Amino acid sequence: MRKKVSIIGAGNVGATAAHWIASKELADVVLVDIAEGIPQGKALDLLQAMPIEKRDLHVLGSNDYDATANSDIVVITAGIPRKPGMSRDDLLNTNYKIMQDVVGKVVAASPDAILIVVSNPLDAMAQAAYKISGFNRERVLGMAGVLDSARFRTFIAEELNVSVENVTAFVLGGHGDTMVPLARYSTVAGIPITELIAPDRLKQLIERTANGGAEIVKHLKTGSAYYAPSSATAEMVEAILKDKKKIMPCAAFLQGEYGIDGLYVGVPCKLGERGLEQIIQIKLTDEENAALQKSAASVKELVNVIGV
């Protein structure tokens, strides 16, 4: 039996995630959206690329959650993206209403699924999905850290003119201006980047990473990034479906880890067939810990506004 991944929201991130998932032949894909015709049209178009790509899987579009029944994973991308001048937090109330519409229907159709939330503001929306679904924390994750660290890796590889494959990077904290790129744990072929890039320059790369989403919004004007976000989502999907036990930064519901309790924040997570299989606790310096706590506090503010 092939695995099944449903994607709620067939906009830029959702449709492109379907594209990556199909191109890697990870699972059958169902795209759902409130917009009539959009998921059907995009799904049919993607399906017709499968003979060329030599991929045997099904892609279906629908406005109805029946089509998502018994999904292994449901990715939630429904929601408005930001426009120039907006912060992710400005999306809070609109996207929370959308979460309230979507999550119950997802859960009714796929009570055993693992949820990957992508809609912004990410950590607060992951927390909303966790509370609305009633699932345990192992089955509700948020995608942000894989994207933020990929941005950091891109800038490091360009800076040092080395293969992106050589670069690992870690970004912790909420998906916002307070995210915490961890230079000490970021390496090039095992060498900490703090040994390879001067502190001033490193600071610039860290700032560019933290503003990575806004830089793209400024170019696009009509929406936000979607190729890298959807690729990051597909990496999480792959780690779960293939039970890879892969460690990557994800938003997870912390219950005392890193001194944070009852809140979704980005931390290193081991992903496997059960979803979140372990939260990896790494030692932070006082400065790094202070930055993480500050980031968590800004997530907490949002979560308090919507009361989840």
Ligand SMILES: NC(=O)c1ccc[n+]([C@@H]2O[C@H](COP(=O)([O-])OP(=O)(O)OC[C@H]3O[C@@H](n4cnc5c(N)ncnc54)[C@H](O)[C@@H]3O)[C@@H](O)[C@H]2O)c1
């Ligand atoms: N976590 C991250 O790192 C990250 C990265 C990029 C984008 N995002 C977020 O992902 C979300 C989607 O971004 P996008 O660029 O794909 O936006 P988009 O506007 O292209 O697509 C969003 C889709 O959601 C649909 N939708 C709205 N309400 C719905 C509902 N109730 N049920 C089903 N579908 C509904 C819309 O019709 C639209 O097709 C945004 O909130 C954006 O901020 C997060």
